[in-house]
Amino acid sequence: MMGTSSTFNASSTSNAFGAGDGRARSGGTSRRAVLRGAGAALAAPLAWPLLAGGVARAADGPIRGVDVSSLPKAEDLGAVFRRADGSTADALTILAENGANWVRLKVWVNSPDGYHDTARIAALARRAAALGMEILVDFHYSDSWADPGQQHKPxxxxxxxxxxxxRAVAEHTSAVLGALVEQGTPAGMAQIGNEINAGMLWPDGSTDDFDRLAALLTAGAEAAAEVSPSTRRALHLAEGGDNALFRWWFDNATARAVPFEVIALSFYGYWHGTLPELQANLHDLVARYDRDVVVVETAYPFTLGSDDDHEDIIGEESQLVAGYPATPEGQLRWVRDIASVVAGVPGGRGLGVFYWEPAWTAVAGNGWDPADPASGNAWENQAVFDYQGTVLPAAGW
Structure with a gap:
């Protein structure tokens, strides 16, 4: 491996990553401004039982998930993806061949560009299921991005x-999950909201009135259980290293008996704290709330160079996490190390990790703003496909 050596011991909370490395935290920043993500590197890639064709079975081992929500639009716009040997294939197949066993799919209520709706989610779910992958549905309850800085009503x-x-929350939840059940690809997990640190469906569902927020969350969670009983329900916050935030939020949610089975976290090391902070938070959450935990968003750059005219979210050396250079090797080490932290949660209650948008390459027209094809995505240097579309080592963490 290139760059500074990293030796994180998952049984220790000592900071081997350098807490004073100068990285910034996102706080409540909107994904429009900063789209937003952290151990000893595992000695070798985990072994995954394979289906015919070299595809991992979803039921085996921890979650190695990929959020491929942008993929259908990228494909429609001509994106090309390649295996390490240079042969072309669809990105989902390549990711599955490299060990991905879950997909995460965001759904918007009325998407401005026609993507991320029920029909698109259902089609992508069928593709994933055909590859032996499980499905996580990420409800935003908005017409566009929902995150700590924006939670706009549809x-x-x-x-x-x-x-x-x-009623609208319940009906929307029911319609999406019901469509997946109907086609024989029920969701293994569903997020009732996306990065809802400050609530959702503002102003009604703001954390300023947690009773109202709890009622909305309960409406979605109960609808999910009714239409798709096997689907595990997750509540998702960003800032995965902030234990005080998570305690405050989940103390409020559990006091109001919001039903859920999984605590989901975003953890980007250049914003959300250190790996020891994430580790301590995960261990505390499992002990305090008796729920499983999963990191549903993380990513890291493989280069600081851009593939288009748009400035990338992480494009400066000063933004990097100490010990993790912006190289293919540094990117791989990051994902392995965060997976190691999650795998070390006591009792096997760390479910695994999802990589956020590994196939969001700089294909023209597939920008962050669904209403503006010229907006650019600012994320292509954190994909796990390089600027020629060739899969990178991080896909096989």
Whole structure:
């Protein structure tokens, strides 16, 4: 491996990564401004039982997930993906061949560009299931991005009263998960909201009124259980290294009996703290709330160079986590180390890790703003395909 050596002991909370490495934290910053992500590197890639054709079975081992929500649009716009030997294939197949066993798919209520709706999610779920992969549905309950800095109501729900908004949440949840059940690809997990640190469906579901937020979350969670009983329900916050935040939030949620089975976290090391902080938080959450935990978003750059005219979210040396250079090797080490931290959660309650948008390459037209094809994605240097579309080592962590 190139760059500074990293030796994280998953049984220790000593900081082997350098807490003073100068990285910034996102706080409540909007994904529009900063789209947003951290151990000893595992000695060798984990072994995964294979289906015919070299594809990992979803039921075996921890989650090695990929959020491929942008993939259908990239494909429609002509993106090309290659295996390490140079042969072309669809990105989902390549990721599965490299060990990915879950997909995470975001759903918007009325997507401005026609993607991320129920029909698109269902089609992508069929592709994933055919490759032996499980499905996590990521409900944003918005027409576009939802994150700590923005949780806008769908336009069609803007005039609804409290009861009407709860019905809308339940009906939308039911419709999406029901469509997956109907086609024989039920979701293994569903997030009731995305990075809801400050709530969702503002202003009604803001954490300023946690009773209202709890009612909305309960409406979605109960609808999920009714239409898709085998689906595990997750509540998802960003800032995965901030234990005080997670305690405050989940103390409030559990006090109001919001039903859920999994605590989901985003953890980007250049914003969300250190790996020891993540480790301590995961261990505390399992002990305090008796729930499983999963990191549903992380990523790291393989280069600081850009593949288009748009500035990347992470494009400066000063933004990097100490010990993890912006190289293919540094990217791989990052994902292995965060997976090691999650795998070390007591009792096997760390479910695994999802890599956020590993196939979001700089294909023209597939920008962050669904209403503006010229917006650029600012993320291509954190994909696990290089600028020729060839898969990188991090895909096989």
């Amino acid at each position: 336009a069609a729900w803007a005039g609804l009263d409290a009861a009407g908004l709860e």
